[in-house]
Each structure stands twice: as C-alpha cells, then as structure tokens.
Amino acid sequence: xxxxxxxxxxxxxxxxWRQRRRFSQQDLSDVSSVSTRHLSRVETGxxxxxxxxxxxxxxxxxVPLRDxxxxxxxxxxxxxxxxxxxxxASVASVMAGLRSLLDAHLPYPALLxxxxxxxxxxxxxxxxxxxxxxxxLLEPPLNVLRLTVDEQGLAQRIVNLDEWTxxxxxxxxxxxxxxxxxRHHELAAIVAALHGGVPRLSASxxxxxxxxxxxxxxxxxxxxxxxxxxxxxxxxxEGLHLETFxxxxxxxxxxxxx
Numbered sequence: 001x002x003x004x005x006x007x008x009x010x011x012x013x014x015x016x017w018r019q020r021r022r023f024s025q026q027d028l029s030d031v032s033s034v035s036t037r038h039l040s041r042v043e044t045g046x047x048x049x050x051x052x053x054x055x056x057x058x059x060x061x062x063v064p065l066r067d068x069x070x071x072x073x074x075x076x077x078x079x080x081x082x083x084x085x086x087x088x089a090s091v092a093s094v095m096a097g098l099r100s101l102l103d104a105h106l107p108y109p110a111l112l113x114x115x116x117x118x119x120x121x122x123x124x125x126x127x128x129x130x131x132x133x134x135x136x137l138l139e140p141p142l143n144v145l146r147l148t149v150d151e152q153g154l155a156q157r158i159v160n161l162d163e164w165t166x167x168x169x170x171x172x173x174x175x176x177x178x179x180x181x182x183r184h185h186e187l188a189a190i191v192a193a194l195h196g197g198v199p200r201l202s203a204s205x206x207x208x209x210x211x212x213x214x215x216x217x218x219x220x221x222x223x224x225x226x227x228x229x230x231x232x233x234x235x236x237x238e239g240l241h242l243e244t245f246x247x248x249x250x251x252x253x254x255x256x257x258x
Contacts, residue, residue, distance in 0.1 A: 010054065010075040015043040017061045020180055032060040051077045064179060066235045083235035086120070091234060098229070098240065105244050107256045109222075115239025116183050117145045117172070125256060128215060129245075132157065144243070145172060145187050149194040159212035159219060165191065166199035167209055210248045218255055221248040 018028050025043075029036045034057065041047035049057075051072055058068045069079035084091055102110045102123040109125040118141040130138060134152035147153040149165050158164055169191045176184035192198045208223040228241040247253035 008074060009045050010049065010071055011043040011045045013071055013074055014049075014054075014057055014061075016180075017058070017063055017067075018043075020177070021061050023061070028057070028060065032057060049075060051075070051080070055080065062178070064181075065232070065238045069235070081233060081235050086236050088236075091237060094229075094237060098242065101227075101242055108245055108247065109256075110242060110244040111144065113144060113241055113243055115179075115181075116143070117187065118143050120240065128220075128256070129154065129213065131215070143187070145191055146194070149191050151194075154213065155194075157214040159214060160210070162195075162199060163202065163209060164211045165195045166201035169195070169199045170201060206248075208248065211245075215255065218251060220252045220255060222246060222252060223248050 018025070023031075025036045025039050028034070029039060034053070038047060042049050042053070054071050054075055054077070055068060058071055063071065065081040066083070069081050069083075072079055086095055098112055099121055102112060102121060105125075106123055107125055109123065109129055111122040111126060112120040114120055130147075133147065133154065134150075137147050137150060137153045145168055148158070148168060149155050149161075155161055155165075169188060172184060172191060173188045175181075176188050210221045210223050213220045213222070222245040225244050225246065226241055227244070229237060229239075232238040232240070247256065
C-alpha cells in the first residue's frame, strides 16, 4: 500500500520525501544538480515538473517504486513501474532464482521475506526454528517480526531475547523512517508493545550479534545475513530479501548437519 494520497499535489509530496531524507533544498540541489530555485517552484506548485524530473528527484531521494508511481499519478502522468502478481509468468524466473537460493543454503535456515517481513518462502531447515510456536502465529501471512517477539512464538525460546528484539526493532524503525510506510510504523509499534517498551541495543561482547535459541537440550547460536534484491523494476519484487542464518559455534553447526 502506498503512502501517498491521490488528491495531494506532487510538489508537496516531493517536499515530504525530501524532508524525510533530512535534506535541505540546498542538499537536494547539490546531489541532483537541480537548482534550489526550481526545486522551490516545484514544491510550491509554481512549476509543473516533467515525468523525467519527477523520476530523477525520486531516484535521488530513493523513493520506493510504488511511491514513484504515486508521484507520477499526482502530476497527471501514467505510472512507469509495473505491479504484477508474484505468480505472473513474467516474474516467475526471478522468483524461481530466489527460491533456489533457499535450498542452496541448506542445511541452515533461510527465508525469503517481503518488504513487511512476511514470509514468501522458506527452506526445510526453518522448521527447526518454529517448533513449539502457537499454530495461529504460523498462519499466513506469517510475519517473522511478530513471530520472534511474541511469547507464543520464538520469544519463549530465545535466550538473549532483549538483545535480539532490540536488533529487530532497530531494523524496522529504520525502515519505517526511510519509507514512511504505515505498515512499517505499525510493525515497530508491535515489536515495542510485545517487548514492553522500546528496546535498546546494548554493547555486544562477541564479534557478531547472535540469536541464541533453545532447541531441546541444545542452545543454537546463529547470526543472520540479509541479501536484498536491489535491481527490481517491478513493484511486486521490490523489497524482497533473503534472511539467512549461519552457525556461530560448532554445536550449532553439528545440530544442523547431523
């Protein structure tokens, strides 16, 4: 869902994105090579930007594709970015390629997530992480943020829950600040509410922050890596990212390779 309202002028929307990026007009002028005078005229509605100008400024401001379409529509132009279902044949090869990376990561857990941290797909090793979670939390759309911090989800088994929750909150709060997307602000509020307040990340004593998860008599120590699809030109693909987990000690490695 986009963050724009159709009846808002494009200049006001561009100003909002500039302010969200904490750019002054001079800052934006410096990086976009558009004069501050012209930027001011566009933002106040005294000049009507061309679609090329809108897309140039949107690219400079790192506006998401869906919102770029919204900027174009607000200015009276047709959208430039398609929004096909992920099952559409035109994006099937991309989805197949991403899913192949999940299996390539075995025997360790890997998930394909959308921009809202909802699970699109996962490999078989993820089942070991989900043991004991309440069935209703595993119903689609399965949101990994909520699943992780909910007491009926993974929270009951995460040894370093405060640290890991603070890490997740930092990710979603940063993303909410970048996108302005209501769903991202909602997810940040959910994480804070389930934690009992805004979590603060303390200094780590190890080389990486790990998620320490009880699995029977074993504590699995894993660190995560994220790979984001950065070349998407279709709204449906933007924001897809792979979240992979790797063992941080030999006991965890042995657990998954046994």
